[in-house]
Amino acid sequence: MSTMRRETIPRAPAPESPTSADEQTLYEPSSDESDEYGTEEDDHDLLESEDERERLLTGSKGKGKAVAGLFNRKDGKETGTYSDEQKTKAKRRRNRAKRRGQSSEESTLMYEMEEGISLSSDSLVSSSDGDEKRLEGMNIQSKTQKRRVWRRVLIYLSVIGLFLILLFAAYRVSKSRHTASAATLVSNGTSLFAPTTILISLDGFRADFLYRGLTPTLNKFIEEGISPKYMLPSFPSVTFPNHYTMATGLYPEAHGVVGNTFWDPDIQKEFYYTDPTRSLQASWWGGEPLWQTAERQNVRVAVHMWPGSEVHNPDIQPAYVDKYNGSEVLSRKVERIMSWLDLPGPEDMGFNMDQPRPQLIAAYVPNVDGDGHKYGPNSTEIRQTIKDADTMLGGILEGLQMRNLTDIVNVVVVSDHGMATTDTSRLIQLEDLVDPTEIEHIDGWPHYGLRPKKASDVERLHKQIIDKTQNMTNVEVYLRDKDMPERYHFSQNERIAPLWIIPKAGWAIVDKSSGNVEEMKKKGEVYHPRGVHGYDHEHPLMRAIFVARGPAFPHKPNSRVEPFQNIHLYNIICDSISVSPAPNNGTLRLPLKPVGLHTDSNTPANETPSDPPLSSSTPLPSPSASTSASPTQSTPAAATQSGEAHHMSWWQALAHKAQHMEEWVDQFLKTHMPGAKGKDKGEAEGEENGKEESG
CATH class of the missing domain: 3.40.720.10 (Alkaline Phosphatase, subunit A)
Structure with a gap:
């Protein structure tokens, strides 16, 4: 009769005394988990004594009802079944492992080993299916996380790239402007001159x-x-x-x-x-x-x-x-x-x-x-x-x-x-053409812009002046809004008087407050100013002048x-x-x-016009x-x-x-x-x- 060899399984360290902060995190459930699944201490109640542990390993009967051994050998094979309580605890551990981010198969096996759970072929198949699903889920989650990470990296790289592009463009524009500005600067030997x-x-x-x-x-x-x-x-x-x-x-x-x-x-x-x-x-x-x-x-x-x-x-x-x-x-x-x-x-x-x-x-x-x-x-x-x-x-x-x-x-x-x-001989008496008392404002000089006191008098005064100057070749008479020469570009503004008397070059219009033309001629008086334009x-x-020289x-x-x-x-x-x-x-x-x-x-020959x-x-x-x-x-x-x-x-x-x-x-x-x-x-x-x- 062969002697049954007793296998000794190393005792797992007690969860109450974790050896590291990571292990502490691994073994300590949250308050929510404790309420739903029980504490770690509850999970290890069956291992409180060496006798109980031995009973579980050998399948011997104790005080209560017999419990199938987890690792009993029959014909060299390990046999055993999960108890309902063990299955529930194992499921809780797997759920806690997932919630705590445990992604390796070793973590799950470690918990199962702690409880001394036998790995029958049925359970192994079931466990393998679960592992595959967990691994598949973990892979999906890992890929999703990687995609998120890469997406963030690409976003950050895009932002950085866009910033660098804008920075480079601004630099090029600034440089081109500076270069263009510098290109227009010319030195006289002591200083730089822009245009x-x-x-x-x-x-x-x-x-x-x-x-x-x-x-x-x-x-x-x-x-x-x-x-x-x-x-x-x-x-x-x-x-x-x-x-x-x-x-x-x-x-x-x-x-x-x-x-x-x-x-x-x-x-x-x-x-x-x-x-x-x-x-x-x-x-x-x-x-x-x-x-x-x-x-x-x-x-x-x-x-x-x-x-x-x-x-x-x-x-x-x-x-x-x-x-x-x-x-x-x-x-x-x-x-x-x-x-x-x-x-x-x-x-x-x-x-x-x-x-x-x-x-x-x-x-x-x-x-x-x-x-x-x-x-x-x-x-x-x-x-x-x-x-x-x-x-x-x-x-x-x-x-x-x-x-x-x-x-x-x-x-x-x-x-x-x-x-x-x-010259005095080229003077026109204003009073010979219009009664000044009918005029409110006179604009300009030597041309006369007339603003009648009554706007309705413009047409009448215009006709009156035309009649009195019909035999005179030394003045022109225009209505601003009717027959002002287009080449003058002198009609599109209300500041331009409605009625105009424009003398020919060298002629001037004077009112009697400035001089009596007939008396001035008789006395031989000299008219001032001696030169007039307008x-x-x-x-x-x-005619005026324009002369230019330079780099432009x-x-x-x-x-x-x-x-x-x-x-x-x-x-x-x-x-x-x-x-x-x-x-x-x-x-x-x-x-x-x-x-x-x-x-x-x-x-054309140089022209000196005569007066x-x-x-x-x-x-x-x-x-x-x-x-x-x-x-x-x-x-x-x-x-x-x-x-x-x-x-x-x-x-x-x-x-x-x-x-x-x-x-x-x-x-x-x-x-x-x-x-x-x-x-x-x-x-x-x-x-x-x-x-x-x-x-």
């Missing part, structure tokens, strides 16, 4: 002033740059509307400054150009001027006395604004412009945000207009004023050359209108373009400093398109007086003044002859005795302060 333009306006500088042999600097500037034979002003050809048209690219009817003086029926106020309390209110000025366009795009601007620049805009202001000073000497203007160019730029050492170097400098020069009004455009005095303006330009160009900026800074020289000589903007005497004008020297109107200047200046213009009436853009050179054989005849009964000047002349041949003063001699006293005629002789002597000395300086009657007055301001 920079100096815009000079010579108020009242008539186009044919260039042909009088008085402007060597301007004539050389034309030879080096690009220009038309003339530039047309806008109607009405007076200072404030035209300077603001050049600054905005808008017709006066569009920007709202329709004259030097006018009435606004909406606000019941009058605009008067020399009265800052009435003219510097922002509500008068529409459109967007150059200084606002540039500053809005972070291009700094300096404005020296340009009409309209002193209007305060709380949102956008130029970096520098100089108030109007009609007595400022021209040399001071040169110093002011050069001082701005000498400031450090953003890329230079010592740059100061509070004192930036401007890229646009717009300067206004009133001298030629002032002396043109005072003495007339063909006077001896105006000759010196023209020379002074030319000398001032020479100072600017010399300053640029000294700073090695000739090929770096653009220079554009313009004027706003021309000038016509007036007429038809296409008349030859109203890469044309052959002495290039010629077709004449254009000053509404196009705004776009040209914007393009020269690389800013985008606001909407405007101009269409011309850089680069300009030359039609040839000024020296070409098909270039109108002294009166309607005076014969027209001889053809020789009005034909074109070269700069060395033009003597417009002599031609025009000879016509006036018929109405002068012998003393006046002698005085004029003396002036002409002086001019001849001066020219003779300069031609035949280099270095000699003739005595010009106007030289002593050229630098005097307090020049008369006029529109």
Whole structure:
């Protein structure tokens, strides 16, 4: 009889004394689990004593009813059955294992081994099926968790990738902008300059002033740059509307400054150009001027006395604004412009945000207009004023050359209108055309915009004036809303009076408070001002100038373009400093398109227009007086003044002859005795302060 070998199963460590934190977590159920399944201590009640353990292993009977042994051997095989209580406990352990995240088969077997559960073939099959299901579930759960992890990883990587792409794109854009900006910077040897333009306006500088042999600097500037034979002003050809048209690219009817003086029926106020309390209110000025366009795009601007620049805009202001000073000497203007160019730029050492170097400098020069009004455009005095303006330009160009900026800074020289000589014989009495007591407001000058006290009287007064001027060739009469010439672009604004009397060039309308025309003629009184503008903007005497040179004008020297109107200047200046213009009436853009050179054989001859005849009964000047002349041949003063001699006293005629002789002597000395300086009657007055301001 073979001796049955007793197998000894190692005692599992008691759950009450876990050896590690992990084991403690493994064996300690939650309160919910304890309530549902019982505690670990309950699970081990059958193992409380060695005898009980032995009984379970051998299948021996104890105090109670017999219990089948778990590991009894029969024919070398282990036999046994689960008790209901054991099955329940095993199921609880498996459930707890799942709830606690146990995923290995070893954990389940360990619990079964602790209880000494026999592994019969049936139970093994059942256990295997359960294990397979558990493993399948665990695999699914593992795959789901992995998918979640990978999904999170992909989301994080996508976010990081997108961030890097945006960061790289921003870097490229920033780099490209910096590169583009750097590409436009040009060094003069000591500093870097962004696109920079100096815009000079010579108020009242008539186009044919260039042909009088008085402007060597301007004539050389034309030879080096690009220009038309003339530039047309806008109607009405007076200072404030035209300077603001050049600054905005808008017709006066569009920007709202329709004259030097006018009435606004909406606000019941009058605009008067020399009265800052009435003219510097922002509500008068529409459109967007150059200084606002540039500053809005972070291009700094300096404005020296340009009409309209002193209007305060709380949102956008130029970096520098100089108030109007009609007595400022021209040399001071040169110093002011050069001082701005000498400031450090953003890329230079010592740059100061509070004192930036401007890229646009717009300067206004009133001298030629002032002396043109005072003495007339063909006077001896105006000759010196023209020379002074030319000398001032020479100072600017010399300053640029000294700073090695000739090929770096653009220079554009313009004027706003021309000038016509007036005379007492070319006066029209207002009272001969209309009763002033019927008129509430008179706008403009020398053109007259009439606002009747009663709006219903407009048609009647229009017919009355037409009847009284039907035999006169020296005035035009228009209704704003009916027959105002379209080329004037002077009807689409309520600030434009409904009824207009527009004299021809050289003529003027006066009321009796200013003078009795018949009495003035009888007494031989001289009418002042001696020069007037404001007429038809296409008349030859109203022609202005445009000359440009610099990197924004890469044309052959002495290039010629077709004449254009000053509404196009705004776009040209914007393009020269690389800013985008606001909407405007101009269409011309850089680069300009030359039609040839000024020296070409098909270039129109220099034209020096003559003044109108002294009166309607005076014969027209001889053809020789009005034909074109070269700069060395033009003597417009002599031609025009000879016509006036018929109405002068012998003393006046002698005085004029003396002036002409002086001019001849001066020219003779300069031609035949280099270095000699003739005595010009106007030289002593050229630098005097307090020049008369006029529109």
